Amino acid sequence: MRTLIKHILAATEPKEAVTVKGWVRTRRDSKGFSFLELNDGSCLANVQVVVDSGTPGSEHLAHLTTGASAVIDGKLVASPAQGQKWELRATRLELVGTADATYPLQKKGHTQEFLRTIAHLRPRSNLYGAMFRVRSRLAFAVHQFFQERDFVYVHTPIITASDCEGAGEMFRVTTLKGNIDEKPQADFFGKPTYLTVSGQLEGETFACALSNIYTFGPTFRAENSNTARHAAEFWMIEPEMAFCDLQGDMDLGEEFLKALARYALEHCAEDLALFAKFVDKGLQERLKFVVERPFVRVPYSEAVEILKQSGKQFEFPVEYGLNLQSEHERFLTEEHFKSPATVFNYPREIKPFYMRLNDDGKTVTAMDVLVPGIGEVIGGAQREERLEQLHENMKLHKLKPEDYWWYADLRRYGTVPHAGFGLGFERLLMFLTGVPNIRDVIPFARTPGSADF
RNA sequence: UCCAGAGUAGCUCAAUGGUAGAGCGUCCGGCUGUUAACCGGAAUGUUGCAGGUUCGAGCCCUGCCUCUGGAGCCA
The missing domain is CATH 3.30.930.10 (Bira Bifunctional Protein; Domain 2)
Structure with missing residues (x-):
């Protein structure tokens, strides 16, 4: 069952198994694992997903670029780093829809004038x-x-x-x-x-x-x-x-x-x-x-x-x-x-x-x-x-x-x-x-x- | 509709009338519990459209289009 990210982030205790569905805002790769920022529109904040190499579905990681849609099963744990209270340790990820290099929304700020020209996104x-x-x-x-x-x-x-x-x-x-x-x-x-x-x-x-x-x-x-x-x-x-x-x-x-x-x-x-x-x-x-x-x-x-x-x-x-x-x-x-x-x-x-x-x-x-x-x-x-x-x-x-x-x-x-x-x-x-x-x-x-x- | 300003790479912007550039993004490689990550490399253009002036126009002139700010009308 899907949990909205706003509810995930409002958690008061860790959770063994949750599923989130949303769109990738950005990905940061490290040796052996990656960070995914996932957003589903339920709130402003993203959930940080930690994906170890070898996680089922991680072979699709290269296609989980900004704008791509994904379903992620994982374990909600307290984040060891600054910046977020919780993070999701992925146990399985599923690439739903890719977004190639032409995806117009970048990680950086855009002017409102430009965004009006892509009102659908x-x-x-x-x-x-x-x-x-x-x-x-x-x-x-x-x-x-x-x-x-x-x-x-x-x-x-x-x-x-x-x-x-x-x-x-x-x-x-x-x-x-x-x-x-x-x-x-x-x-x-x-x-x-x-x-x-x-x-x-x-x-x-x-x-x-x-x-x-x-x-x-x-x-x-x-x-x-x-x-x-x-x-x-x-x-x-x-x-x-x-x-x-x-x-x-x-x-x-x-x-x-x-x-x-x-x-x-x-x-x-x-x-x-x-x-x-x-x-x-x-x-x-x-x-x-x-x-x-x-x-x-x-x-x-x-x-x-x-x-x-x-x-x-x-x-x-x-x-x-x-x-x-x-x-x-x-x-x-x-x-x-x-x-x-x-x-x-x-x-x-x-x-x-x-x-x-x-x-x-x-x-x-x-x-x-x-x-x-x-x-x-x-x-x-x-x-x-x-x-x-x-x-x-x-x-x-x-x-x-x-x-x-x-x-x-x-x-x-x-x-x-x-x-x-x-x-x-x-x-x-x-x-x-x-x-x-x-x-x-x-x-x-x-x-x-x-x-x- | 009126007044003013602006249209150059995917985005944000540079470029005395004389070879069109940067940052970001993208792609490739590296590195790292990262936080709009970081380091190195690469690709990317009908300079809004149509005409004109000139040996030569992104730059000057004319017309048009689009966007932005302000005004009127109003919520």
Whole structure:
């Protein structure tokens, strides 16, 4: 029976007979015996295998090169040398698959740019193995966070006919050939359809029935965005709460980020240590800071004043009514507050129609959670629950109410104050691992001009 | 899409307009309870693509492609 290497290395006593299966990371030969470093992806560390010449199967040793796969039976013993607690003394080895000299992963470090060109092999490297283990655990932690709080997981549709206004360009989904705009009624769904840019509007309908819900699924944006923090396909988390206002929304967003940072520190320590070593020296300090310290909350108008009085020269102007630029957000979190910051109550003109108008008649209940290094990681709002006001907002944004009849029905029948937010899972991973490029936190990145693998 | 930078050996990078190199990896040999082992030797190139200038282009010019960083859009 196979034992995963993570369990082998966690042993508390020697074991007479164990079997490991994995891929050779490196081999060092000595006179009369060899050292094999075997990794099976179950953890960052390799198990050191000692193979004496004459061991059954050792005639294949020459082919057990970096990248080859092998099954090894052996005895787990305390290692006499520095560097590892346990080592496996092989009693039998089996070469499963060879890897010749063209195997592109060397024992030495590679750039992330090169590894992106071999995305099918990069999970066999230390950094990406760690990344995708952490990604899995944090996806689980997302569900755990919401399930513990009685949120219901909702699968909103991936194909949709409605545009979550303001979220970005959409990919068209069609079975038509030729000119697809000529007769859209002849298309598969009888109308133009797209890949979803957000499950929010559908999510609201379920919150207005099941009270607290969340979505966690793939999302698509056809924007021609070429940055380290944009992808055409990404995973988004969107909670929505009935009988909840902006305060409650900000509470949940901040609590969520803290909970995931805490989870990463507690459950991904070995992998986090690797990120700290190679990509972000201050990673653990930053995560502890996020867990322990309260987030700063600042109204948009006050944020504008802080920027104006900073005495700093910005490339883009700071003026009430203008969007905060990346440089402004970075200044706030990285230099001024030196912590994550939640900016709320934005001018209505720069935010979408569904956000609730405040009593001042000028601002809406929007909130963005900004984090150092990445910028916006959460964007959310309390929704406009008043039917008349919603219609007026639509008019202001030049939207046709009939396109949103079902969305408006939520305000027509038993309307309630409700709020929610969207959070990009990949941006969360960037923040929690310190890996600076979104292409390196998703298994196979889809970006403009690139859908390889 | 805009601005800037870069494409040379499998990888990371050198190379005044004048014979294309190094380190690592690979292969061969040696040595050693080794740890990104060590020592010696060898092989490895359509210099991103297409044109142009020149006696001569990796280097200069034009166009294109790709990648990287930044910006916009946003999560």
